[in-house]
Amino acid sequence: MSEALLLRLRPRDLASGRPYAERDERTPAWHDEFALGLWHGWVRPALRPLDIAGAGARKVVRLARALEVEMAALDEQQLRQRAALLRHAMRRSRFGVDAVAAFFALVREVAGRVLGKRHYDSQLHAGWLLLHGSLAEMATGEGKTFAATLPVCAAALVGLPVHVVTVNDYLAARDAEAMAPLYAFFGLRCGAIVHELTRAQRREVYAGDIAYCSNKELTFDYLRDRTALGDRASPLHRALAEGGGMSDNPATVLRGLTFALVDEADSVFIDEARTPLILSASLPPGARGALVDWALAFARGLQPARDFDLEPAQPRVRLNDTGRAAVEAALDSAAAPPDVGLRACTEAVTQALAALWLYRRDQQYVVVDGKVQIVDESTGRVMADRAWERGLHQMIEAKEGLVLSGERVTLARITYQRFFRRYLRLAGMTGTATEVAAEIGRVYGLPVARVPLHRPSLALRARPRCLPDADARWAAVLASVQAQAQQQGRPVLVGTRTVQSSEHLSALLAAAGIEHVVLNAKHDRVEAEVIARAGGSGVVTVATNMAGRGTDIALGEGVAGRGGLHVILTEFHDSARIDRQLFGRAARQGDPGSGEAIVALDDELFRLHAPLLSALLQRLLAGREPHAALLWLLRRAAQSSAESRHRAARAASLKQDRRLAAMLSFSGRGE
Numbered sequence: 001m002s003e004a005l006l007l008r009l010r011p012r013d014l015a016s017g018r019p020y021a022e023r024d025e026r027t028p029a030w031h032d033e034f035a036l037g038l039w040h041g042w043v044r045p046a047l048r049p050l051d052i053a054g055a056g057a058r059k060v061v062r063l064a065r066a067l068e069v070e071m072a073a074l075d076e077q078q079l080r081q082r083a084a085l086l087r088h089a090m091r092r093s094r095f096g097v098d099a100v101a102a103f104f105a106l107v108r109e110v111a112g113r114v115l116g117k118r119h120y121d122s123q124l125h126a127g128w129l130l131l132h133g134s135l136a137e138m139a140t141g142e143g144k145t146f147a148a149t150l151p152v153c154a155a156a157l158v159g160l161p162v163h164v165v166t167v168n169d170y171l172a173a174r175d176a177e178a179m180a181p182l183y184a185f186f187g188l189r190c191g192a193i194v195h196e197l198t199r200a201q202r203r204e205v206y207a208g209d210i211a212y213c214s215n216k217e218l219t220f221d222y223l224r225d226r227t228a229l230g231d232r233a234s235p236l237h238r239a240l241a242e243g244g245g246m247s248d249n250p251a252t253v254l255r256g257l258t259f260a261l262v263d264e265a266d267s268v269f270i271d272e273a274r275t276p277l278i279l280s281a282s283l284p285p286g287a288r289g290a291l292v293d294w295a296l297a298f299a300r301g302l303q304p305a306r307d308f309d310l311e312p313a314q315p316r317v318r319l320n321d322t323g324r325a326a327v328e329a330a331l332d333s334a335a336a337p338p339d340v341g342l343r344a345c346t347e348a349v350t351q352a353l354a355a356l357w358l359y360r361r362d363q364q365y366v367v368v369d370g371k372v373q374i375v376d377e378s379t380g381r382v383m384a385d386r387a388w389e390r391g392l393h394q395m396i397e398a399k400e401g402l403v404l405s406g407e408r409v410t411l412a413r414i415t416y417q418r419f420f421r422r423y424l425r426l427a428g429m430t431g432t433a434t435e436v437a438a439e440i441g442r443v444y445g446l447p448v449a450r451v452p453l454h455r456p457s458l459a460l461r462a463r464p465r466c467l468p469d470a471d472a473r474w475a476a477v478l479a480s481v482q483a484q485a486q487q488q489g490r491p492v493l494v495g496t497r498t499v500q501s502s503e504h505l506s507a508l509l510a511a512a513g514i515e516h517v518v519l520n521a522k523h524d525r526v527e528a529e530v531i532a533r534a535g536g537s538g539v540v541t542v543a544t545n546m547a548g549r550g551t552d553i554a555l556g557e558g559v560a561g562r563g564g565l566h567v568i569l570t571e572f573h574d575s576a577r578i579d580r581q582l583f584g585r586a587a588r589q590g591d592p593g594s595g596e597a598i599v600a601l602d603d604e605l606f607r608l609h610a611p612l613l614s615a616l617l618q619r620l621l622a623g624r625e626p627h628a629a630l631l632w633l634l635r636r637a638a639q640s641s642a643e644s645r646h647r648a649a650r651a652a653s654l655k656q657d658r659r660l661a662a663m664l665s666f667s668g669r670g671e
Ligand SMILES: Nc1ncnc2c1ncn2[C@@H]1O[C@H](COP(=O)(O)OP(=O)(O)OP(=O)(O)O)[C@@H](O)[C@H]1O
Pocket: 117, 118, 119, 120, 123, 138, 139, 140, 141, 142, 143, 144, 145, 146, 147, 430, 431, 549, 550, 551, 552, 554, 584, 585, 588, 589
C-alpha cells in the first residue's frame, strides 16, 4: 500500500473493538503470479548490482551520520521536541529520505543514552528498507532485533499500530522487554503477547502502539476476531461501519493489520507455511473411541508392501488392493465397530497405519502431561494447541495409551500466506532469504534486499564429515566436544534434529562424564537460563532446533580469546537455510567462532530424499568417509528434493485454503 493511503488512516480506523483496517485479499491470476515470480526470482537478482533500494538506504546513512554531532548536543527535552517535529515531517513527506534520516539519527542518539548501544550504520540501512516494506537480509548476529526498532519507532510515532512478529513467545517477551525503554522515551507503549494472556490482556497489549508477538499467537487472535465478527468482516460491512451504521464490537482484540515487521521471515513465510492454522472446537470423543481402538488393532495386523505402501518422504501411507479387501472382509466380522461404513473404516485404518508407521514419539511429537504435542520440525518447538487433522491425532493418542481428546471441528482456518498478505504494509528480516526470494516475492509481494555486514565475519568452518553410520557419528561428536570444550575450554553448542537424538547424545555424554545441559521441546521452560549460560567457558549445550534461530549466545569472560563458541551440526536439515541458521549462533558481530558438520550416511534426510545415491555411496564406500565433493553432491540432491516437496506442499495448502475460503464466504461465513 502506498504511503499516502497508509498515512491517511485515522485514529478511529485503528481503534480496537471494531471491524478493522486490512487489505482485501484478491487471489492473483496465474499469469500475475508467474510474472511476479519472474521479477523477484530472476530480474531483480540480476539488477542487484545497481542496488536501487540500497541507494536510498545509503543516503539515509550518510545524512544520519552528518547529524550525529548535532543530536549529541541536545538534552532529553530537546530530543523529544525534535521527535515531535520529525513526526510531522515524516507524515508530510510520506517517510521521505530527509525526515527519516533525521529521525533515525535521533533514535540512534536516544538508544545510546537509554539502552547503552547505538545503531550501526548497517542497522540504519536495514531500517530504511524495512520501513518501506522490504525483506532485509542481514547476516545472523548482525542485530536484527535492534535494527527493527528504527522503523518500529517511526511507524508507531506517526500513529500506525505496529506488530513485531517473531517465531516464539520467548523471543517476543525477550525483545519487548529489552526494547521497551527506548520506546518509552518517545511515549510509545509496547507489550508482548504470550500464550498465557487472556483475551482482555491481549486487547490491552494490541491497544498499545507496538505489540511483539509470535506468528502463531497473532494469527490465532486474528482467526478468533474473524470468527467473532462473523459476516460483518466483509468489506461491505466495514464500509457500513465506517458510515457509523454498526456498533463497535468488543469481541475483537486486534486493531487491524496495518504494519507488520516479521523477524526470521523465511521461517514464518516459508517453513511454517506448509500447514494452515486451524481454529477448532473439541467435541466429546463419543462413539469414535470404539472405531479408533478397532482400527489400531486391525492396522497392527497389516504388513507393509503386502497390505499397504509406505511413502515416508511425503509422508503418506496407502492401502493397496489386498489391504482394502482385508478391511472389507473385517467389516463383516463380529469384532467390527457397529454402524460404521466401509469408507470411514478404510480411512480410520489408513490413519492408524500412519500413526503406527510414520509418526514417532520424540521425533514428530512428544508426550507431555498425558497429551500428544506436535513438535515443529523446523523450530524444534512444541506447537501448543495444534492437532493433526481428520482423526490422526486421536489415533496417535490411542497408540500411546492416552485418554482421547475430543474430535475437532474446524471453526476457521488460514495459511500464513493468506494472513500476512492482508497487512497494509509488510516487512521482514532474516539471515537467510536468498534461496527463497522468488517465492517470497511471488506470494507476499516482498522484494529481498541484502544489508551489508557491520564488521567482517571471523567464522571458521571445518570440513564437513560424513561417517558411515549413526554410531560412528556420535563417537566423532563426542571426540569433538572433548577436544573443544574440555581441552580448549570453549563453549560448545551441539544441534540435533530430534528430541530423541538430543537425549541419545545426552546419555553418551553422561556416560563419558561430560557435564552438559539439554534444551529440547520437553524442557522449554528452562530455555532462558540455558541460553544465558551457554556462552560460558567449557559449557556444553545439546539443543534441538530450538536454539537454531534467533538465539543470541553471549560469550563469557575470556571465551573470545579461546576461539569463541563452537557449533556442531549433527544432521543436515531439509533446508540448507536451517543449517546456516544453526552455524549462525557462532561468530556473531565480528566475534571469533567456528562450526562443523558431523553427519552420518544413514541419516534420514539422505535415506528419504536421496535414496539411490545414498545407497550407492554406502555400497561403494564400505565404511570409509566420502570425499567432500561427494558429500556436497549428496547433500544438494537430498536438500533440493526435500525443498521441492515442501514447496509443492505449500502450494497445495494455499490452493486448498483459497478454495475453502471461497466456499465459506459463499455460504456466508468470513473465514
Ligand atoms: N548496535 C549495536 N551495538 C551493540 N550491540 C548490538 C548492536 N546491535 C545488536 N547488538 C547485539 O548483538 C547481538 C546479536 O543481536 P541479535 O540477536 O538481534 O542478532 P540477529 O541478527 O537477530 O541474529 P539472528 O539472525 O541469529 O537472529 C545481541 O547481543 C545484541 O544486543
